[in-house]
Amino acid sequence: MGIQERLIEDVGLREGVSRLNEDSIQKTVNAVFQGETGARLKAYAEICLRCGMCTEACHFYLSHDKDPTYAPAAKVKQTIGTLLANGGRASPDQIYSMAQIAYSECNLCRRCVHYCPVGIDTAYMMITMRRICHKLGVTPQYIQDTAHSHSATFNQMWVKDDEWTDTLQWQEEEARDEFPDLRIPLDKEGADVYYSVIAPEPKFRTQLIYQAAAILHTAKIDWTMPAEPGWDNSDMCMFTGDFEMMGRLKRKHFESAQKLKVKRIVMGECGHAFRSVYDVGNRWAGWKHYPVPVVHSVEFFWELLTQGKIKLVSKYPGPVTLQDPCNIVRGRGLGDKLREVIRILVDGEIVETASNREHNLCCSAGGGVINCGPPFKNARVAACKAKADQLRATGVKTIIAPCHNCHGGLDDTVHKYELGMDIKFLGDIIYQCMERPEA
Amino acid sequence: MYDIYNFVTGPLVWVSFAILIFGSIYRLGSMYALAKKKDAVSLAYMDWKFSFRSIFNWLIPFKALGWKKNPVLTVVTYVFHICLLATPILLSAHIIMIEESWGVSWWNLPDATADIMTILVIACCAFFAGRRLLQKDVRFLTTGQDWLILAIAALPFITGFLAYHQLFNYQVMVIAHVLAGNIMIAAIPFTRISHMLFAVFTRAYIGSEFGGIRKAKDW
Ligand code: SF4
Ligand code: SF4
Numbered sequence: 198m199g200i201q202e203r204l205i206e207d208v209g210l211r212e213g214v215s216r217l218n219e220d221s222i223q224k225t226v227n228a229v230f231q232g233e234t235g236a237r238l239k240a241y242a243e244i245c246l247r248c249g250m251c252t253e254a255c256h257f258y259l260s261h262d263k264d265p266t267y268a269p270a271a272k273v274k275q276t277i278g279t280l281l282a283n284g285g286r287a288s289p290d291q292i293y294s295m296a297q298i299a300y301s302e303c304n305l306c307r308r309c310v311h312y313c314p315v316g317i318d319t320a321y322m323m324i325t326m327r328r329i330c331h332k333l334g335v336t337p338q339y340i341q342d343t344a345h346s347h348s349a350t351f352n353q354m355w356v357k358d359d360e361w362t363d364t365l366q367w368q369e370e371e372a373r374d375e376f377p378d379l380r381i382p383l384d385k386e387g388a389d390v391y392y393s394v395i396a397p398e399p400k401f402r403t404q405l406i407y408q409a410a411a412i413l414h415t416a417k418i419d420w421t422m423p424a425e426p427g428w429d430n431s432d433m434c435m436f437t438g439d440f441e442m443m444g445r446l447k448r449k450h451f452e453s454a455q456k457l458k459v460k461r462i463v464m465g466e467c468g469h470a471f472r473s474v475y476d477v478g479n480r481w482a483g484w485k486h487y488p489v490p491v492v493h494s495v496e497f498f499w500e501l502l503t504q505g506k507i508k509l510v511s512k513y514p515g516p517v518t519l520q521d522p523c524n525i526v527r528g529r530g531l532g533d534k535l536r537e538v539i540r541i542l543v544d545g546e547i548v549e550t551a552s553n554r555e556h557n558l559c560c561s562a563g564g565g566v567i568n569c570g571p572p573f574k575n576a577r578v579a580a581c582k583a584k585a586d587q588l589r590a591t592g593v594k595t596i597i598a599p600c601h602n603c604h605g606g607l608d609d610t611v612h613k614y615e616l617g618m619d620i621k622f623l624g625d626i627i628y629q630c631m632e633r634p635e636a
Numbered sequence: 637m638y639d640i641y642n643f644v645t646g647p648l649v650w651v652s653f654a655i656l657i658f659g660s661i662y663r664l665g666s667m668y669a670l671a672k673k674k675d676a677v678s679l680a681y682m683d684w685k686f687s688f689r690s691i692f693n694w695l696i697p698f699k700a701l702g703w704k705k706n707p708v709l710t711v712v713t714y715v716f717h718i719c720l721l722a723t724p725i726l727l728s729a730h731i732i733m734i735e736e737s738w739g740v741s742w743w744n745l746p747d748a749t750a751d752i753m754t755i756l757v758i759a760c761c762a763f764f765a766g767r768r769l770l771q772k773d774v775r776f777l778t779t780g781q782d783w784l785i786l787a788i789a790a791l792p793f794i795t796g797f798l799a800y801h802q803l804f805n806y807q808v809m810v811i812a813h814v815l816a817g818n819i820m821i822a823a824i825p826f827t828r829i830s831h832m833l834f835a836v837f838t839r840a841y842i843g844s845e846f847g848g849i850r851k852a853k854d855w
Contacts, residue, residue, distance in 0.1 A: 235674025236667050240838055244831040247777035249767070250702045250709065258773070265773035274777060310854055312702035314694065314713070315835040316842035476849060480677045530851030555852040556701055 199266045200275060200294040207572045209338030210296050214289035217333060222292060226285035229329045238325060241317045242281055245270055251319065254309040256558045257302055260582035269309035269319040272298050276326040296335045299326035301573040302580070305436075305564035306523040311556060320564075324438065331438030339570025343433040346396075348442050351426035351449050353433055354396035362424050364399040368407045372414075376633070379414045381406075384457060385421035390497075391459035391489075392422050393450065395431035395467045395601060402601075408628040409465065412498075415631055416506040420463075427453025430464055432473035436565025440481050447478030454489045461490035463497045466622050468524030468600040469563060475529065493525055495599055498623055499534045502541045508632040513621075515545020518591040520607060521557035522600035530555075539597055542626050550587040558584045560598070562606025578613045581606060585614035596620045637807050644814040645733075652818040659825030660833055667834065683844040690843020691836065693855040700855035709767075716760035719753040720789065724817070726750070729800075747800075754797050761790035785828050791816035 230238070252258055252268035261267050266275065276295040280287060287295070305320040313319075330336060336344070346355045356364075362383065369381040382388065392413065398405050413420045422428060427449045434442035451474075454462050464471055471493050473479075479487045501507040519539060526532045532554040539547055552558045561581035566573065588596060588610075596611075596618050598604050604620055611618050671679055694700050703710040724730055728744040735741040745753070764786055768778045795813035798804055823829055846854035 233674075236671035237675050237678055237841070239670065240667065240834045244828060244834050244838065246828065246831060247768075247774065247779065247782050248709070249771065249774040249777055250706050252773040253705050254702075263772070265776040268773045268776070270777050271773065310842060310846070311700065312705065314700075314702060315831055316690070316694075316839040316854070318842055318845075485680060527852050528850050532852075 198264055200298060203576070204294060205297060205301070205572050205576060207297075207337050207569075209336050209341050210293050213296075213330075213333065213335030214293045217289040217292060217335070219286055219288060222287050222289070222333065223285040225332050226280050226287070226329055229325070229332060230281070230285060233328065234325060237318075237321065238277070241273075241322060242278065244315055245273070245317055246315065248314070250314060251309040251312040251317075254312040256304075256306075256308075256561060256583045257580045259558075260561075260580045260584075267302065269303075269313075270317075272303055273319055273322045277322045280329070292330070292333060292335055295326060296330045296337070299323045299330060300337050300340070300436075301566055301569050301576060303564060304523070304559040304561060304566050306559035307527055308523070308556070308559065323564075327436070327438035328440065329438070336437050337569040337573065339572075340433055340437055340565055340568040343568055344437045344439050344442065347432075347434050347446055348439075351446065352396040352429035353431045354400040356396055356399055356429075358426065361399055361428065364403060365406065365422060368403055368410060372407055372410055376411060376414055379410060381410050382421045383424040385419075387458045387460075388419050388421040389460045390418050390420040391454045391457060391462045392420055392465070393428055393430040393454075393462055393470075394465045395470055396429040397431075397601065398465065405465065405622065405624060408622075408624045409494075412501070412507065412624065412627055412631065415633065416501045418501075418506075421457060421459065423453045423457060425453060430462075430470040430474065431467065432470060432478055433565060433568055435473050435477050436469070436568065443473070443478045444481040447473060447482045450474070451482075451484075451488050459489065461492060464491060464493050466494050466599040466601065466624060468522035468528070468602055469565075472524040472528050493529065493531060495525060495531045495535050495538060495623065498627060499538050502538060502627075507627060509542070509630045510632045511630050512544035513542050513595075513626045513630055515543040515595070516548050516593045517543050517545065517595040517597050517621075518548045518550055518588065518593050519553075520550075520560060520596055520598040520600070520603045521554055522598065522603050523557065523559050523563055525600065526557060527555045535599065538623060542623070542630060543597075548591040548593050550584075550591055552587060558587060560584060560600075560603040560606035560610070562609075563600075563602045567602055567605050574609065577606070578609045581610040582614070585610050585616060588618065589614070589616055594618055597623065597626070599623045637811070641807070641811055641814075644811055644818065648815075648818050652821040655822040656824055659822070663825045663830060664833055667837075678841065678845075681844050681848055682841060683848045686844045686847025687840030688843075689847055690854050691839050693853070694839060702855075712760050712763050715756055716764075719757045719760070720793075723750055723753045723757065724792070751797070751800065754793050754800075757793045758790060758797065761786055761793075781828055785823070788816075788820050788823050788827070788829070792820055 251270055255269050257267040265271055276298055303323040307320045309319045343353045346353055365381045372379045430450050432443055432446050474487055474491050561577050566577050598607055598620050607620050697710055697714050698704055726745040727750050731741050731744045767774050795809055795816050799809035799813050824832055842854050846852050
């Protein structure tokens with residue numbers, strides 16, 4: 198029991214701590230405490246009652262045989278709490294385990310907030326720990342690679358500028374078999390909709406861009422995609438603790454929309470990117486909300502379907518269950534809209550999981566955890582056991598998950614726990630069921 | 637003995653209340669100054685409506701998910717806090733003392749009720765202590781300070797109970813009781829009991845974030 202018995206070898210963490218000593222650690226830790234944190238951290242650290250009410254909130258705890266070291270307050274105690282108690286001093290080995298806890302054993306899902314009587318935000322403490330780790334140069338290798346990609350290319354997946362436009366044109370061409378005059382308009386000034394995606398879409402999931410183009414085209418939306426960097430709305434730097442780069446990313450994203458003078462940004466089915474624009478990156482870059490209106494595709498699809506811009510020729514066969522993505526449901530209150538969209542699309546009922554809406558259990562992939570890569574995969578999927586049990590209990594065959602992270606995480610989960618369920622994006626279903634005027 | 641009694645019920649009470657009042661002002665003031673200096677990005681989102689919405693919903697027993705999932709703890713927590721605050725304020729012996737020196741008085745609890753409430757506070761403390769010892773996650777979290785505040789909260793009630801029932805040496809017990817009460821009052825701003833001062837604000841803040849930014853409930 199305890200972090201020492203479950204340490205995972207990761208070259209990023211190992212190399213990172215090899216360059217540290219207690220003095221250098223203390224200097225950096227205290228620079229973050231004194232320079233970047235304030236009353237919030239102080240109050241949280243002081244008034245946490247060690248009551249353990251938050252324990253039952255966390256899927257890591259629930260999935261790991263109630264191992265107390267996975268409880269939210271316990272994770273704080275083993276990271277920020279220890280650093281505060283020791284005046285910022287820690288050994289390189291301690292930093293290794295703290296980094297593992299902060300990066301791979303907390304999804305920043307904030308479910309624990311619903312359990313804490315004094316309103317402590319454990320995710321904030323974990324992200325502060327990650328910030329310290331970033332400044333110490335101790336980051337899991339895989340997620341650091343995406344952060345490097347962000348700083349070099351302004352997208353998460355090392356997609357080169359010509360590859361980006363090539364991919365869009367390729368998808369446009371593919372789609373023209375089905376929709377002869379479909380366009381993916383690039384850099385169109387003054388369009389109603391600027392459609393932005395996360396970099397894994399052009400890299401691995403091009404069919405999602407195809408589907409989005411088909412939907413936007415069918416709904417006769419005046420839309421565009423930017424040809425230049427800024428198109429990627431994702432934000433792994435938010436999760437590594439590289440806040441400087443996070444701010445640059447958000448600025449780039451918004452500026453590319455402002456340059457095109459679009460009316461609003463529609464974001465694809467991704468949760469973390471959405472969090473980054475309304476909650477974290479925008480604030481760092483100095484916007485209280487955001488300079489260009491932003492909607493998530495759940496809201497956008499809701500508009501298209503309720504305004505009759507997309508008509509259906511069939512409905513998706515239900516019953517279905519759904520995965521409420523933390524960042525858009527607990528994080529942005531889209532639970533009702535999501536259900537309305539599903540009711541329009543699905544023939545059959547929505548069988549809710551035992552914890553749902555803002556009380557949902559995280560898919561265990563969010564918060565950058567899935568992005569920490571293969572070394573941490575088994576541990577991540579193990580932490581999804583509680584979720585898998587809830588999904589199995591619904592007895593249905595389809596999970597609707599309007600978020601890339603949830604999708605990726607649940608893919609592994611369905612496989613590991615042999616749930617035999619299909620996982621769908623809303624876009625998959627709309628594309629499959631919509632009326633095609635030109636067909 | 638009489639001198640000690642006079643001292644603990646006289647100057648020491650003044651000192652304790654002075655520490656409570658000025659200590660609290662200092663703690664709240666410096667925390668606010670720190671928040672203004674370093675947490676502007678958070679303060680900007682504070683919102684009265686959502687602050688009160690959150691506080692209100694968390695005050696209702698079994699409303700928040702945390703209360704629902706910890707039912708026994710919820711009952712104990714409410715009983716504990718109500719008795720802890722109400723008993724000393726509404727105890728006839730305390731009111732009589734205040735009336736003698738200040739000439740003001742207010743409604744008091746029947747002694748038998750106050751006695752039961754005292755026992756409840758002690759029982760709740762025993763429950764909290766039991767949790768700290770026996771429940772794995774809580775044991776993992778517990779620090780010295782948690783035991784300290786538990787003792788600080790329990791002692792005035794234990795000594796008060798013993799004094800009221802004239803168990804052991806009455807005079808010693810009364811003095812111990814007053815002393816324990818003074819310690820408790822003075823400890824509020826500078827121990828974890830400061831959650832009395834700060835929880836309102838942490839709750840208000842998370843309520844504002846959830847209501848205004850995340851458009852979701854935080855209970
Ligand atoms: S994973 Fe979620 S519930 Fe668990 S500690 Fe992190 S924020 Fe809290
Ligand atoms: S519920 Fe809140 S106060 Fe209690 S241990 Fe968890 S974080 Fe601390």
